[in-house]
Amino acid sequence: MSEQNINEEIQDQKNNPEVQNEEINSTEQNTTEEVVEERSEVEVLKEQLSKEKEQYLRLFAEFDNFKKRTSRERIDIFKTANKEVITALLPVVDDFDRAMPQIKKSExxxxxxxxxxxxxxLVxxxxxxxxVAMDVKAGDDFNTDNHEAITQIPAPTEDLKGKIIDCVETGYMLQDVVIRYAKVVVGM
Structure with a gap:
């Protein structure tokens, strides 16, 4: 084919409406596919972004809870840090309480x-x-949260049944936590 024939054929195709429609449709289809692909990419990116935001918020909330929990634990540790030492000194306080009546008899x-x-x-x-020493008196109600019944005896009167008759050993609390229960005798 000569160059002139090729040029004529190209002109015919350009002038032919069917060929033009096919080219336009092909171009439109390619453009539509690109738009759909771009939209789907944007939607995918938006979904990924929302997932990342959600993970970030959860991680931040977990970290905030961790900080609060460790702060509470640290405060609790400071409150009861001396518990072992104080518990070890309680028998010394008891010895003083038992010795004082005898020492007062001295001249x-x-x-x-x-x-x-x-x-x-010391106290x-x-x-x-x-x-803090627990204030336990005869006639108080027996409470298992603060008292330890070491024995039960027949109540001298009817109104002392289920009540404390005598306190054998003083109970103590450290920062509102019982570190030693009061040992008591209960009427039955």
Whole structure:
């Protein structure tokens, strides 16, 4: 084919409406496919972004909960950090309580005053660290949250049944936590 024939054929195709429609349709179809692909890519990216945001928010919430939990645990540890030492000193306080009536029988007033000062200093130091003695009296209701019944005896009167008759050993609380239950005798 000559160059002139090729040019004529191209002109015929350009002038032919069927060929033009096919080219336009082909171009439109390609453009539509590209738009659909772009939309689907945008939608995929939007979905990924929303998933990433959700994961970020969850991770942030978990971290915030972790910080709050560790802060509460740290406060609790500080409140009861001296628990073992204070618990170890409770028998010394009990010994002072048992010894004081005998020491007061002594004729030496300086000895009585000196021992009382030492006892008071020890008790006040422990109170400063958060130790509180439970106030248990005869006739109080027996409460298993604060008291330990070491024995039951027949109640001297009807109104003392199920009530505390005597306190054998003082109970103590440290920062509102029982570290030693009061040992009591209960009427039955």
């Amino acid at each position: 030496d007033e300086a000895l009585v005053t000196g021992v009382e000062l030492i006892q008071n200093k 006040e130091t422990l109170k400063g660290k958060g130790l």
